[in-house]
Amino acid sequence: MTTENTMRAIALRPGKKPEIIELPVEDPYHEDAIRDVLGGNYGAIELFALSGEISLYLLVNDLAATLGLPPNRRFPSPDDATIIYGAAMFIGAFNGGNEEKQGTITLPQELLEELVRQIDESFIPCRGDERPEPHETIYYEDDDQEKAYRWIEIDRPDVLESPIAAGRVTFYGKEEKHIMEAEGRFFRKTPVYLPGGSLD
Incomplete structure (x- = not known):
């Protein structure tokens, strides 16, 4: 159960099902917790808008290929040639639609559960022998x-x-x-x- 000091996100680790996790909301603990899950520094990709000012973002280790992290899952078709290496995280965040609001935001439990189902179905697990291009x-x-x-x-x-x-x-x-x-x-x-x- 989340509290005012925690928020929810989705972790996707190699060889495992996506799962809802809790993160501390205060910095530097928030950033440290994300880096702990991803195994280092990360980059963010905006996937799609959930509302006018909130989007779902995919976070991945930005040195995953260089560090030789294990293959995780493929992006949904038609981008299935793109592979996620190492752990990934799906998280809600303000997308700039409202300049007064910034940062990550927890998403409703029901929405997270639906996203977990969609991620598990759409992001196909890797065989394990894939290598970066x-x-x-x-x-x-x-x-x-x-x-x-x-x-x-x-x-x-x-x-x-x-x-x-x-x-x-x-x-x-x-x-x-x-x-x-x-x-x-x-x-x-x-x-x-x-x-x-x-x-x-």
Whole structure:
């Protein structure tokens, strides 16, 4: 049962049925709880509006492919080539329709139960042997589509510059942030050149 200090969302973990979970509403506990479920920092995708100012969002670990998280489920057709890696979360949030309201919001139990049913039916479980496509491991500098890179895992460097914390990851390298530490592993930012549209 939710209280004024908790809210409801839906967790979708690899190999399991979607389930309704409770999250604390106060920060930093709210953000920490979401990152605990997803295994790190996350990105959000707006799925559809539930009302004029509230939408359902899908949250996923934004380093899932780089970290090699296990395949979870496929998006519904016609987007079934897209795979969710690692745990995911479905959560209600204000969508900007009312600029005075921001952040996540708990949804009614009856609606959550219906969403659980629809998610379980529409997002088909993966076999378990799926692997990310090359383009799924590519990132871009500040959404600049011409500056692409991958995070390539390396041994822990002998010398690290001053750390820059960013949620559950730590960057090293001042403005370049060319070394990243995530889940105790180290990665080097490596430029990717895409001549003629090639992603390899």
